[in-house]
Amino acid sequence: MLQKPRNGACASAQAHSSRDLGPVGDTGVLNVSSGPSSSKDTLNSSSQGSHSSQTATYPGLRTQKQLELKVAELVQFLLIKDQKKMPIKRTGILKHVIRDYKDIFPDLLKLAVERLEYVFGYKLVELEPKRNTYILVNALEPLEEDASVRGDQGTPTTGLLMIILGLIFMNGNGIAESEVWDFLQRLGVYPTRKHFIFGDPKKLITEDFVRQRYLEYQRIPHTDPAEYQFQWGPRTNLETSKMKVLKFVAKVHNQDPTDWPAQYCEALVDEENRASPELSGPILSS
Amino acid sequence: MQGSTRRVGIMTDIHRRFLQLLMTHGVLEEWEVQRLQNHCFKVHDRNAAVEKLEDFINNINSILESLYIEIKKGITEDDGRPIYALVNLATTSVSKMATDFAENELDLFRKALELIIDSETGFASSTNILNLVDQLKGKKMRKKEAEHVLQKFVQSKWLIEKEGEFTLHGRAILEMEQFIRETYPDAVKMCNICHSLLIRGQSCETCGIRMHLPCVAKYFQSNSEPRCPHCNDYWPHEIPEVFDPEKEREAGVSKSTRKSLRSRQH
Numbered sequence: 001m002l003q004k005p006r007n008g009a010c011a012s013a014q015a016h017s018s019r020d021l022g023p024v025g026d027t028g029v030l031n032v033s034s035g036p037s038s039s040k041d042t043l044n045s046s047s048q049g050s051h052s053s054q055t056a057t058y059p060g061l062r063t064q065k066q067l068e069l070k071v072a073e074l075v076q077f078l079l080i081k082d083q084k085k086m087p088i089k090r091t092g093i094l095k096h097v098i099r100d101y102k103d104i105f106p107d108l109l110k111l112a113v114e115r116l117e118y119v120f121g122y123k124l125v126e127l128e129p130k131r132n133t134y135i136l137v138n139a140l141e142p143l144e145e146d147a148s149v150r151g152d153q154g155t156p157t158t159g160l161l162m163i164i165l166g167l168i169f170m171n172g173n174g175i176a177e178s179e180v181w182d183f184l185q186r187l188g189v190y191p192t193r194k195h196f197i198f199g200d201p202k203k204l205i206t207e208d209f210v211r212q213r214y215l216e217y218q219r220i221p222h223t224d225p226a227e228y229q230f231q232w233g234p235r236t237n238l239e240t241s242k243m244k245v246l247k248f249v250a251k252v253h254n255q256d257p258t259d260w261p262a263q264y265c266e267a268l269v270d271e272e273n274r275a276s277p278e279l280s281g282p283i284l285s286s
Numbered sequence: 287m288q289g290s291t292r293r294v295g296i297m298t299d300i301h302r303r304f305l306q307l308l309m310t311h312g313v314l315e316e317w318e319v320q321r322l323q324n325h326c327f328k329v330h331d332r333n334a335a336v337e338k339l340e341d342f343i344n345n346i347n348s349i350l351e352s353l354y355i356e357i358k359k360g361i362t363e364d365d366g367r368p369i370y371a372l373v374n375l376a377t378t379s380v381s382k383m384a385t386d387f388a389e390n391e392l393d394l395f396r397k398a399l400e401l402i403i404d405s406e407t408g409f410a411s412s413t414n415i416l417n418l419v420d421q422l423k424g425k426k427m428r429k430k431e432a433e434h435v436l437q438k439f440v441q442s443k444w445l446i447e448k449e450g451e452f453t454l455h456g457r458a459i460l461e462m463e464q465f466i467r468e469t470y471p472d473a474v475k476m477c478n479i480c481h482s483l484l485i486r487g488q489s490c491e492t493c494g495i496r497m498h499l500p501c502v503a504k505y506f507q508s509n510s511e512p513r514c515p516h517c518n519d520y521w522p523h524e525i526p527e528v529f530d531p532e533k534e535r536e537a538g539v540s541k542s543t544r545k546s547l548r549s550r551q552h
Contacts, residue, residue, distance in 0.1 A: 069376055072354040076374075079309070119349055121302035140303055149318075149325045151311030 074112040082136040090132035166249040242267040295345035313457035316368040366500025366529035389424030408486035409451035493517040
């Protein structure tokens with residue numbers, strides 16, 4: 001839909017939903033207009049150049065600068081979305097960023113992916129094949145020492161998540177919800193009680209972590225009252241591994257991963273599969 | 287075209303980790319940036335000599351240029367300490383802060399921003415800001431809620447609060463200077479010395495020119511008879527000290543103590 005330019009400046013893409021783009025990371029990098037009803041519509045582009053709604057209707061007449069800006073927008077969008085750990089939908093990308101550059105979407109995405117990797121060290125990965133949702137996976141190894149120079153305390157919930165991932169794996173890749181709470185209660189985390197770090201632990205575990213695709217939360221069939229079980233979600237397999245989780249569990253117990261031979265073997269097989277994916281069979285249901 | 291003649295640097299994992307961790311902060315003081323750089327060098331290449339910070343950042347900025355962002359350096363308006371933030375170069379509109387704030391919260395910020403810019407002191411009172419809650423776009427907000435939102439802005443370093451009044455944090459100025467100058471060209475104040483946006487500072491009572499506190503400090507350093515650079519009248523305000531990072535480290539003064547020592551000036 002063509003936007004009428006206002007004040008000679010180009011309203012085009014920017015005049016859409018005022019929530020399109022926002023800060024890069026936590027740094028609050030500026031972007032986007034203040035919305036169509038703003039009286040001060042001198043916004044969007046700087047004096048250097050502008051998104052022209054007119055040229056956008058003639059693909060191929062886009063300037064180098066416009067293309068660069070579009071890629072820049074896309075990179076920022078992906079970084080921001082990932083900051084919240086919410087999977088990024090392809091439809092979202094098209095709607096909020098690409099818009100009338102749809103015809104060259106694959107090229108724009110390719111450039112953005114390259115920049116994300118080269119500049120920031122993040123890989124854009126498909127969460128589940130054919131689902132058209134993506135996440136960013138860190139190409140750099142996160143280190144414990146990073147914690148002292150981070151601005152956002154990482155996610156304090158990461159520790160809790162790791163514990164649950166450990167419980168799931170050690171229990172044979174699936175565990176009933178009731179057993180998870182039995183364990184967590186020993187740590188002072190209750191489903192019905194507000195926690196001073198985690199807030200609402202029940203919501204965090206059964207909703208937030210699931211939405212972020214770290215966990216799967218499914219009803220166990222034929223249970224009444226309904227019982228649920230946890231499994232690893234698709235993001236977990238992309239961001240960590242069985243071996244890493246086993247090492248975490250071992251560390252917590254002050255033991256060695258090999259002290260759990262069954263899990264250790266399973267983790268080794270998983271490592272091999274990761275190294276040479278073409279040799280692995282159908283996706284293991286873990 | 288911009289940057290075409292500038293040699294573009296090279297990214298290594300040191301730079302990438304630095305950027306990743308930098309992005310977890312809204313704004314950093316220089317010593318924090320230095321510490322971050324040291325950390326990244328140590329992690330990736332213990333033996334490499336840590337590059338001079340300025341060169342390191344310029345190198346990264348030469349690569350960020352094509353993405354229309356940069357690591358920008360500024361100084362705080364109250365005591366002239368250097369700060370850094372990752373800012374967007376492509377647009378000049380108000381930061382959405384969209385992932386963290388709702389539409390009505392952002393509008394509250396905009397209202398506070400306008401009051402701050404229009405004020406003589408660079409401060410907007412809590413009362414005056416809260417009186418505007420009925421005019422906000424988006425979901426209706428009560429005053430009590432608005433108070434809470436203002437505190438959120440303080441915590442995330444968009445605003446500074448002093449005795450019930452609010453002004454812009456150095457971070458907001460770094461991010462939004464261009465936008466503010468373009469959106470409020472008649473209301474903005476500028477510093478006579480550095481010619482940048484001025485929210486808080488000192489002004490000459492005779493001719494009205496304004497200067498940032500750190501600019502005053504530098505300009506009148508070791509001058510026993512400070513005079514207005516414009517009209518030559520005696521400068522009537524207390525001349526602050528030039529920021530000295532060494533002195534601060536030696537004093538070992540805690541952040542909270544320093545905050546209470548800073549006084550507001552017109």
